[in-house]
Amino acid sequence: MxxxxxxxxxxxxxxxxxxxxxxxxxxxxxxxxxxxxxxxxxxCGGAIPPRLIRDFAIPDELLVARVTSARMVSPSDKRVDIPIEGGFVGMVDxxxxxxxxxxxxxxxxxxxxxxxxxxxxxxxxxxxxxxxxxxxxxxxxxxxxxxxxxxxxxxxxxxxxxxxxxxxxxxAKFVFAYHEIIRSPNDAQADFDPKRCDVIYRGAISPDFYSWVFPHGETASVGAGSAHKGFSLKGAVSRLREESGLAGAETIRREGAPIPLRPxxxxxxxxxxxxxxxxxxxxxxxxxxxxxxxxxxxxxxxxxxxxxxxxxxxxxxxxxxxxxxxxxxxxxWILGILQHFWYRNDKRRESFVKICADRDVQRLTFDAYMNKELVRARPMAHVRIFFKDLGHLFGFVRA
Structure with missing residues (x-):
């Protein structure tokens, strides 16, 4: 042998x-x-931050889109647009x-x-x-x-x-993710921006996580995640496509898999x-x-x-x-606490999206995301966010 x-x-x-x-x-x-x-x-939504592009020498030709803003959508359809200041998030297929x-x-x-x-x-x-x-x-x-x-x-x-x-x-604890890769729409009636990532917090589409529409240049990823085994992710994505004016877009492929959320x-x-x-x-x-x-x-x-x-x-x-x-x-650890508390029901998701409208939250969030480290340079911003979070937590701030 x-x-x-x-x-x-x-x-x-x-x-x-x-x-x-x-x-x-x-x-x-x-x-x-x-x-x-x-x-x-x-x-996968396919987002990669500048830190990854830099540290792992990713060439420009692999970036199918450059996202310059994100939009958070609440259960009541309130929309918070968040510009990505001084850079972009790369998108890959x-x-x-x-x-x-x-x-x-x-x-x-x-x-x-x-x-x-x-x-x-x-x-x-x-x-x-x-x-x-x-x-x-x-x-x-x-x-x-x-x-x-x-x-x-x-x-x-x-x-x-x-x-x-x-x-x-x-x-590990799992969320099951499902998405459909579609042809990016040219229809002006479609709620789609090729330079914007949409993150939708609505229990009817994702009862314990979120759903998304992410641009990939000529294509886009439309998906949702949930840990609820009986929840129909395919049905949720179909509903999301319908609500976003993307139901008629050509479907190129469909993929699903479990995603672990705890090391x-x-x-x-x-x-x-x-x-x-x-x-x-x-x-x-x-x-x-x-x-x-x-x-x-x-x-x-x-x-x-x-x-x-x-x-x-x-x-x-x-x-x-x-x-x-x-x-x-x-x-x-911080993100785990955030998900456990704010994603539990639509009332809390509504408050979470409202928090995301705060400029201190936006700056610190994107600083941390883009550079993959917690930002300590603006301690007063952290203090302001702490007290704002307490206000939402105890109902002092109205959603």
Whole structure:
């Protein structure tokens, strides 16, 4: 029996987290295998902040749109327009964006294979053997085996790697997202602006999260999210399209998937497996933003793997989560509280949208979003927001 090929790292999942980790490790001269399923496109609004474009050297040609404003819509249809001062939010189509990231990893030296992860077995000396199924020319699905010094599980919210390698780690809280990619309308009657992201807070369309209309240049993403298993997201998106004048727009594709909203308490098995991206639960609560956090998580995972390969100390793998939570844990905690309180019913959503009309809130929110760090430069603005939030919380401010 032929001995399986040996890799420094086998990365399961070729989304932003896995592709970033593969690229970073290949640049360091490591032998890397990037394994990805065929035909996988994640439902995603596609927004990427300037920090991501800068830190990960994303070329302009991948930006299908540049958003310069956001509009928040309350349950009573009150609309708050928020300009993005001094910049823009880039929009990408995940089908093209993810493939470009995989191609970049390959250019740096990572080997790409298409297949479906099955399991991690162990060789006689205890090394990890990654088993995956590929599609043969005759339609068969033979099992392939490769040997890995380290495995990075970047295979999404329902990570098979995580279920096997970290079976005792409690799973993340999920929101289920569904969107339809449509042809951008030219009809003046459609409520659509190619440079504006619309975020709709209405319980009839999303009882516990939000729905959206995001421009993608020639196309647009129209979607909704909810953790309620009995709620019809397809019906919600149909209603949203009807209300926005987008019902007649051509539908190009439909996608749905669970989105985790809480980082797992542990990302590694203390031996030779570490998680990244959705598999680690790093999608921001309240906003559902995940591309930046997936990519920075993939980078931290690659750094942890490199440290392990250099030192032989498996404790290095834990540094991926430690670094992520130090940089972004406080933001996730704040956003989790925000979602838990303000998204609970339409009365609170109405107040939340009213808060979003405040200029202090707008400036601090976009400063934090664009730069991916909490802003401390304007302490009095934080104080004003605190007292305004108390006013809404106790009903002193009328919605």
């Amino acid at each position: 032929t001995e399986p090929a040996i890799y420094d790292a086998v990365i399961v999942g070729g989304g932003p987290a896995g592709a970033t980790a593969a690229c970073d490790l290949a640049r360091r001269g490591r032998k890397v295998l990037l394994l990805d399923r065929a035909g996988r496109i994640k439902p 995940r089908e093209a964006f993810d493939e470009w990231l995989r191609q970049r990893a390959a250019r740096e030296g990572a080997e790409r294979r298409t297949g479906t992860f099955e399991r991690i077995s162990r060789s006689g000396d205890g090394a990890a053997i990654v088993e995956y199924a590929s599609c043969g020319p005759d339609g068969s699905k033979p099992t392939n085996r490769v040997r890995a010094k380290v495995v990075i599980g970047a295979d999404g919210a329902n990570s098979a790697v995580a279920r096997q390698a970290l079976p005792n780690v409690r799973g 797992l308490r542990k990302w590694d098995n203390g031996r030779d497996v570490v998680l990244a991206g959705d598999a680690a639960g790093v999608v921001a609560p309240a906003s559902g933003e995940g591309i930046y956090y997936a990519m920075i998580g993939g980078r931290f995972a690659a750094d942890a793997v490199e440290m392990l390969l250099q030192t032989g100390d498996a404790r290095a793998l834990a540094s991926a989560r430690k670094r992520f939570m130090k940089a972004h844990g406080r933001v996730f």
